[in-house]
Amino acid sequence: DQQVKQNSPSLSVQEGRISILNCDYTNSMFDYFLWYKKYPAEGPTFLISISSIKDKNEDGRFTVFLNKSAKHLSLHIVPSQPGDSAVYFCAASENTGNQFYFGTGTSLTVIP
Amino acid sequence: EAGVTQFPSHSVIEKGQTVTLRCDPISGHDNLYWYRRVMGKEIKFLLHFVKESKQDESGMPNNRFLAERTGGTYSTLKVQPAELEDSGVYFCASSQLQRYGELFFGEGSRLTVL
DSSP states (O other), X not given: OOSEEOOOSEEEEETTSOEEEEXXXXXXXXXXXXXXXXXXXXXXXXEEEEETTOSEEEETTEEEEEETTTTEEEEEESSOOGGGOEEEEEEEEETXXXXXXXXXXXXXXXXX | OOOOEEEOSEEEEOTTOOEEEEEEOOTTOOEEXXXXXXXXXXXXXXXXXXXXXEEEOTTOOSTTXXXXXXXXXXXXXXXXXXXXXXXXXXXXXXXXXXXXXXXXXXXXXXXXXX
């Protein structure tokens, strides 16, 4: 059973607007969360992370929000750029840190 | 500094044949992971090495899959005999031996079993 879920397979956003990608998880033992970006024919590349002791982490145009009570995190991209068009994966790990669980990904298209 | 490299980038084999995928992690990275993505699905964990030891192989689908990491450097993942459902992209990732670190992924090896 999937422990990390990305229920939106795709998202289209106009250039300059905000992109919001969502992720839900079921395992309350998860304490570290990451977002990865993947271009076609490439491996995923790390984007931003957050540990469970925080509820927000910001890096330039990218902000990740964590709502532990709802077991929900989101990635905000502001402003969105055409180069942000990619598949975004949410990932989580337990406090034992042995493995990362990934979602199915959300394909973001930023329209110029 | 070289990233994680994987070979081959694409392999097409027939059901029943054997394929060996190779991964060279970033130098100095003790953690090495194998993941697989079947079309449109999640990136699914297969196993985790710490240096040459298998830390967790709970994600290996069955005994047709064998992973090794001799000397704690590069790793191989052998599928023997391959079945149709083994098709997908196999990703290798590495990280330093620390908690809360990021994974660095290779470009993946696409396996097509006909």
